[in-house]
Amino acid sequence: MDVLEVQNPDLAQAIEWTKETIETMITRSFTNAAVRRSIWSNAPAKQHPLKDVFFTVKGDTHVIIFKNVKAKGSIGVYPIEDCFLTNNSYAIEYKPEKILIKTTYRDSEGEISGQLDRDELSDTLGAHLWMDLTSRLNHLLKMELDEVIVELSACDLLQGESDLVDAITEHSKAVNVVTNDIFDKILANANNRINELKVSTIPTPDIDASFTKKLAGVVTTGRFTARNGIFQNLATISRKGNVSIAVEDGNIVIFGTVGLAELKISYDHYEAKLMDVGPTGAIQTTVGRNEALFKFVLDKKDQDVKIRLADFKITNISDxxxxxxxxxxxxxxxSKISSWMASTLRWKVAPVIEARVKENINKVLEDFNVSALLTK
Known part of the structure; x- marks a missing residue:
């Protein structure tokens, strides 16, 4: 794994010296930003819209509160001229300490309110929002972090040694070549296996939803159903941008963002009934943006290096x-049908995709010779 490690002893020592400086500057900048927000606490809170979601639940009003959310993980950073920026590799896990659900509804005796608190996200309605919410948090974090680290001068951090700046840039490029190649070959092998096994399509669950329309001053409830759904194409996984490396628990980790070049679901039959009358037809759904996190760990035993899958998680399905x-x-x-399709993808199809991809990647890694790529 020498190609992934800094071989220049002067550069390695300089990087070690600058770690504490960088951490201190980032912490100070984020603390100052928090103080400014506290000073401006009387100003209207900035709102960030989330995508529409669909789920069936009784009651009139639901408010979901995620308390004390903590973020932990790795973020890919790359040098550009004399400064740094983050790339698309955000291996961040957000974990709320508590999830509060406040419910308000009406019965024959008036308005009733209640509150539930849960420790696990999967036990709550918040799970329907989590993918879009964490994608938005990553976007906001990237904007804030880029504003901070772009002010860091690589030359200043490396004690004004321009040759060390050149060295770290060249090392970063060399690492990108190797790690991108590892990613691309794993993904290509997985896509080939999926095609060979003819498992690139996945049956999607039926949809049964209600909708309302005001007719002659009266609110009328209609019904929408969709049957015989198919998801495709699982065999089009590709890398999005450069991947990154990090050290976690003493192991080298390679992580990056991927997506499906083709992602769509279709239903060959739907019915939309309002007062028992309505159209039928077919649905073809396209997805403008999809992203997932891949994370691999390199295990070294003597001179042999193995690679294993640490995580694969779909992080964004939008547009x-x-x-x-x-x-x-x-x-x-x-527009409602688009929301129903998006929720079906995020809530019901995404877990199946993740399971299928993990299964095929793990099979590919059984015979994958990562050592040969690391010694090029």
Missing amino acids: VEAHVTGLGGLNWLA
Whole structure:
């Protein structure tokens, strides 16, 4: 694994010296930002819109509060000229200490309020929001962090030694070549295996949703159902940008962002009924943006190096658009159908995709010769 390690002893020592300086500067900058927000606490809070979600639940109003959310993980950083920026590699885990659900609803005797608290996200409605929320948090964190580290001068951090700046830039490029190659070969082998096994498509669950429409001053409830759904294409996993390396628990970790070049679901039959009357047709859904985190660990025993999958998690499914045939007078349902499709993808299909990808990647890694790539 020598290619991943800094061979220049002067550069290695300089990097070690600068670690504490960088950590101190980032901590101070984030603390100052928090103080400023505290001073401006009377100002209106900035709102960040989340994507629409769909789930069925009784009651009129639900407020979900995630308390004391902590972030832990690794972020990829690369040198650019005399400064640094973060890339798309954000291996961050957000964990709330508590999830509070406040509910308000009406019965025959008036308004009733209640509150539940849970320790596990999976036990709550918040799980439906979590993918979009953490994607938004990563976006905000990247903006804040880039503003801080772009002010760090690589030359100043390395005691004004321009030759060390050149050395760290060259080392970063060399590492990118190797780690990107490792990623690409694993993904190509996985895609080939998925195609050979003919498991690139996944049946998607039926959808059964209700909607309302005001007709002649009366709110009427309709029903939407979609059947015979198919997801594709699992065999189009590709890397998005450079991957990164980190040291965790004494092991070298390689992590990066990937996506499916083709991701869509289709239903060959739907029905939308309002007062028992309505259209039928088919649905083809396209997804404008999808991202997932891949994380591998290199295990070295004597001269042999093995690579294993540490994590694969879908982190973003957005810009979902449903193309629906036959809606006619109910074409105002199109945006709702897009939301129903997005929620089906995020909540029900994504876990199946993750399981399928992990299974195939693990099979590929059984015979994957990472040592040969590390000694090029």
